[in-house]
Amino acid sequence: MQIFNMGISNASRIEKDVVLQSKALIDESDSANCEVRVENLNFYYGSKQALFDVSIEIKEKGVAALIGPSGCGKSTFLRVLNRMNDLISGTRMEGRVIIHNQDIYSPGVDVVELRKKIGMVFQQPNPFPKSIYDNIAYGPRIHGVKNRRQLDQVVEESLRGGALWDEVKDRLHEPALALSGGQQQRLCIARALAVQPRILLMDEPTSAVDPIATQRIEDLIRDLCQNYTIIIVTHNMQQAARISDYTGFFLQGEMVEWAKTSKIFTKPEDQRTEDYITGRFG
Amino acid sequence: MKDIAAKRRVQEWRGSEIIGFWLLRFSLILVLIILGLIILDIVIKGAGVINWEFITTAPRSGMTEGGIFPALVGTIYVTLITIAFAVPLGVAAAIYLNEYAVQGRFTRLIRMSLRNLAGVPSIVFGLFGMAVFVKMFGFGPSLIAAGFTLGLLTLPVTVTAAEEALVTVPRAYRAGAFALGATRWQVVRSVVLPRAIPGILTGTILGLARAAGETAPILATGAAFFLPFLPDSVKSQFMALPYHLFIMSTQHHNLAVVRPIAYGTALVLVALVCMLNLVAVLLRKRYRDRVEKGL
Numbered sequence: 001m002q003i004f005n006m007g008i009s010n011a012s013r014i015e016k017d018v019v020l021q022s023k024a025l026i027d028e029s030d031s032a033n034c035e036v037r038v039e040n041l042n043f044y045y046g047s048k049q050a051l052f053d054v055s056i057e058i059k060e061k062g063v064a065a066l067i068g069p070s071g072c073g074k075s076t077f078l079r080v081l082n083r084m085n086d087l088i089s090g091t092r093m094e095g096r097v098i099i100h101n102q103d104i105y106s107p108g109v110d111v112v113e114l115r116k117k118i119g120m121v122f123q124q125p126n127p128f129p130k131s132i133y134d135n136i137a138y139g140p141r142i143h144g145v146k147n148r149r150q151l152d153q154v155v156e157e158s159l160r161g162g163a164l165w166d167e168v169k170d171r172l173h174e175p176a177l178a179l180s181g182g183q184q185q186r187l188c189i190a191r192a193l194a195v196q197p198r199i200l201l202m203d204e205p206t207s208a209v210d211p212i213a214t215q216r217i218e219d220l221i222r223d224l225c226q227n228y229t230i231i232i233v234t235h236n237m238q239q240a241a242r243i244s245d246y247t248g249f250f251l252q253g254e255m256v257e258w259a260k261t262s263k264i265f266t267k268p269e270d271q272r273t274e275d276y277i278t279g280r281f282g
Numbered sequence: 283m284k285d286i287a288a289k290r291r292v293q294e295w296r297g298s299e300i301i302g303f304w305l306l307r308f309s310l311i312l313v314l315i316i317l318g319l320i321i322l323d324i325v326i327k328g329a330g331v332i333n334w335e336f337i338t339t340a341p342r343s344g345m346t347e348g349g350i351f352p353a354l355v356g357t358i359y360v361t362l363i364t365i366a367f368a369v370p371l372g373v374a375a376a377i378y379l380n381e382y383a384v385q386g387r388f389t390r391l392i393r394m395s396l397r398n399l400a401g402v403p404s405i406v407f408g409l410f411g412m413a414v415f416v417k418m419f420g421f422g423p424s425l426i427a428a429g430f431t432l433g434l435l436t437l438p439v440t441v442t443a444a445e446e447a448l449v450t451v452p453r454a455y456r457a458g459a460f461a462l463g464a465t466r467w468q469v470v471r472s473v474v475l476p477r478a479i480p481g482i483l484t485g486t487i488l489g490l491a492r493a494a495g496e497t498a499p500i501l502a503t504g505a506a507f508f509l510p511f512l513p514d515s516v517k518s519q520f521m522a523l524p525y526h527l528f529i530m531s532t533q534h535h536n537l538a539v540v541r542p543i544a545y546g547t548a549l550v551l552v553a554l555v556c557m558l559n560l561v562a563v564l565l566r567k568r569y570r571d572r573v574e575k576g577l
Contacts, residue, residue, distance in 0.1 A: 087460060089384050112463045120461035126454035128473055129573060139462040142472065188458070195462055 033060040035199060035229045036081060041095035043076055043253075045088070050076045054095075054255045056248060063221060063230045065240035065261065068250030069281070074233045077250070078201050081231065082118040083111050099199070116143060119192030123204040125184035127176035127191070132159075132168050135176045135187060139195035154194050162190025163220045182213020186220060193224075200224065202232040206239065218243050237277055241265050249273045321552065328549030331542045337550070345508060345530070346539050350547050355512055356425075356505070356520035357554070361494045363429025363516065364436060368493075369486055371433070372440030376482075379441070380448040381470050400438035405498040407435045412502040426516040428504035435499055436489040443485020447478040480569030487562035491555045497524040507533075523551040 036058040043051035051073045058064045066074040079085045080097060083104060097104050104114055116139075127135050136155040137145075145151055155172065159165040164186045168179070176187055185205055192200060202221070206214040221230055221243050234240050240247050241261060248258040249270075257264060257273045268274045275281060335349055342348035383389045411431025421427040451474045459469040497505075505525040513520040530544035531537070 082461065084457065084461065087457075089386075112465060114463075115461055116463035122454065122457060122461075124454055126452075126458040128455055128458065129477060138459070138472070142459075142462065142464045142468045191458075191462065 034058070035060040035099065036231070037096075037098040038077075038080075039096040039098070041077075041080065041093065041097065043073070043080060043085070043094075044092045046090045050253050051080075051093075052253045054253075056255060056258055058229065058231060058246070060229055061225060061227070062245040063225045063232060063243050064246045064248065065244030066231065066233045066248045066250060067235075067237055067240045067276075069276070070235070072250040073253040074248075074250045075203050077255075078120075078203055078231065078233050081199070081201055082115050082120055084115075084120065086111065116195050117197055118199045118201060119195065119197035121185070121188050121192055121200065121202040121205045124208050125181055125188050127179070127184050127187050129175070129177055131173045132176045132179070132187065133172040135191050136194050139191060143195060158190040158194040159187075161193045161224070162186045163216065163223070164190055180213070182209040182216060185209055185213070185217060189217075189220065189224075197228065199229045199231065202230065204233055204235055207235055214239075237265075249276060251276070324545060324548050324552055327542065328545035328547075331546035332549060336546055340510065341508065341543075344536075345534060345543075346536060350523065350526060350543075350550060352509055352512055353521040353523045353526040353547070354550065354554075357494055357523040357551075359425055359513060359520060360429050360432065360500065360504075360522060361490060363425055364432040364490060364493050365486075367430050368433035368436045368440050368489075372437050372486065373444045373482060375437075375441045376444030376448060377470055377475075380445050381466065381474065396438045396441055399434075400442075403498075404435060404496050405501075407431055408499040408502045410434070411499060416503055422517060423502075423504040423506075423519050424517045425504055425513055425520050428500040428520070428522075429516075431499045431503045432493040432496060435496065436486075436493045439489030439492065440486050443489065444478070444482045447481025447485065448474060450481065451477045477573070480566050480573070483569075484562045484566045487558055487565070491558040491562075494558065495524050495551060495555050497522075497528050500525060523547060523554070527551060 034057050036056070038054055038056045041051055041054040042049060054073075054077060066077065068074050076085065080093065081099070081104075085091045085093070093105065099114075099118070102109065128138060130138070133155055136158050137151045140151060140154050145154070156165060156169075159168060164183060167183060168187075176184065179187060185208075189200070189205075205221075206217050209217065218239065221232065224230060225245075232240075232244065244261045246258065247261040247264040249256045249264065249268075249272075251272055257268055257270045259269070264273060265277060268277065337349060337354065338351050339349040340352050341350070379389055379392060383392075408431060411427060411434070415421050415427035415430050416423055419427075421430075455473045455477065456469050459473045464472070493499075500522055504519050505522045506519040507529060509519060509521050527544060527547045530540050530547055534540045
């Protein structure tokens with residue numbers, strides 16, 4: 001117990017240091033509920049640098065949106081957070097990424113556990129070519145859940161969480177690929193929920209679906225952010241304005257500005273942010 | 283003026299288009315004619331001797347009468363051993379190459395070796411099999427030595443086909459599974475392989491069909507001129523259809539008499555290979571239907 005307490009006090013001391021360092025960056029920072037903290041992140045694909053000295057602190061719960069023109073590094077940044085970039089050969093990073101007080105790039109971190117804790121939804125809905133049920137049950141199954149009743153329960157809960165249950169409850173064993181694009185994307189969200197993550201990363205989750213489906217997904221994101229920390233990359237500034245609490249603006253691998261969404265969209269501090277959100281480029 | 287020039291250009295283009303089209307079509311027809319002639323020749327000259335007895339009895343009277351049963355069984359046995367050896371090895375190698383290995387100089391070297399292996403004449407495989415499986419491993423001339431040799435021969439085909447099938451599995455599926463915390467093996471086993479199996483099967487069967495008809499690799503590794511009994515273990519020698527055909531068409535002391543038997547043997551061999559190919563086509567169709575249904 002004593003060791004445990006020491007761990008916490010150590011952690012909070014480190015947090016305080018960092019808060020001091022990054023005070024200029026974040027307004028109203030509150031170290032107690034910090035979920036993700038990135039410090040001086042540089043990221044390279046081979047010799048090409050994709051991210052330059054990015055630092056950010058994302059709070060627990062709520063929606064953080066990352067905006068910026070194509071190729072600005074926002075998706076790369078997102079994939080740093082669940083170490084999906086590990087799968088690309090020739091990538092290299094510097095800096096620290098601390099999630100739940102653990103440096104996720106320190107040796108000995110179990111990537112499987114990490115990705116279980118941090119769900120991800122992709123740009124193109126990517127349900128597996130399996131049934132709706134098997135898609136949702138995939139995560140729990142690979143993590144060792146075998147009990148049929150338990151799986152049934154997880155499937156129902158996750159589909160409810162993904163706001164899809166009512167539409168599919170009578171055809172759970174039909175192919176997931178028969179669903180519409182928007183439904184497939186909500187299925188992918190539900191699939192991510194099934195492993196009980198704490199953070200959800202979304203990489204332009206609505207760019208491949210129609211406006212009505214987009215709205216349903218946005219509503220869903222607002223619901224989910226009561227219980228999950230959601231970090232969403234979006235191409236669509238209006239979307240960021242509608243659904244996020246905090247917004248980060250990326251430009252050419254640099255994070256230009258990170259602030260409350262209301263502030264970014266009304267009185268941004270950086271001229272480049274203003275130019276971007278007023279549509280002068282991008 | 284301009285109009286006329288444009289019109290002429292269109293006409294010229296159409297002209298060369300039509301010529302090109304007919305050249306292509308003619309090449310295809312030529313291929314079909316050649317294939318048709320070969321099969322027709324074999325069927326006409328071989329069908330006469332085919333009957334139940336030909337399929338189910340052994341050669342008699344100095345191989346001038348009787349059937350080809352031991353050769354048929356030998357070919358089936360040796361093909362089964364080839365499958366047992368080459369398919370797991372080939373698929374495993376393909377999985378390693380495509381899913382595990384870091385792409386670079388080493389994987390390029392492996393792929394280059396595979397391509398070269400595919401170009402090695404089959405008689406060289408035969409000699410290698412004799413040196414390694416028959417002598418070094420001490421299998422002696424046997425089903426297992428010949429099966430392994432044929433396995434080596436089909437390995438490049440199997441690996442390449444399996445790898446192609448793996449490559450066609452969309453990356454998005456892998457990413458989805460990884461993002462849920464799946465290990466690499468879980469991704470391969472539960473997402474990639476189910477999707478790649480049709481392609482793997484098709485390619486593999488086509489490779490096997492090729493191997494089943496090979497003569498040179500089994501010549502020195504276990505195929506026998508004549509055996510009055512069936513092989514009773516993997517260490518036994520065996521008769522095989524392609525070798526039997528070779529004997530009946532070039533080595534027999536009375537070639538004129540056994541010519542119909544040779545054609546009958548050829549017909550059975552071709553039918554066997556066609557059947558294997560047909561199985562490949564049917565399997566592919568069945569799996570493709572399943573994939574289209576999304577299950």
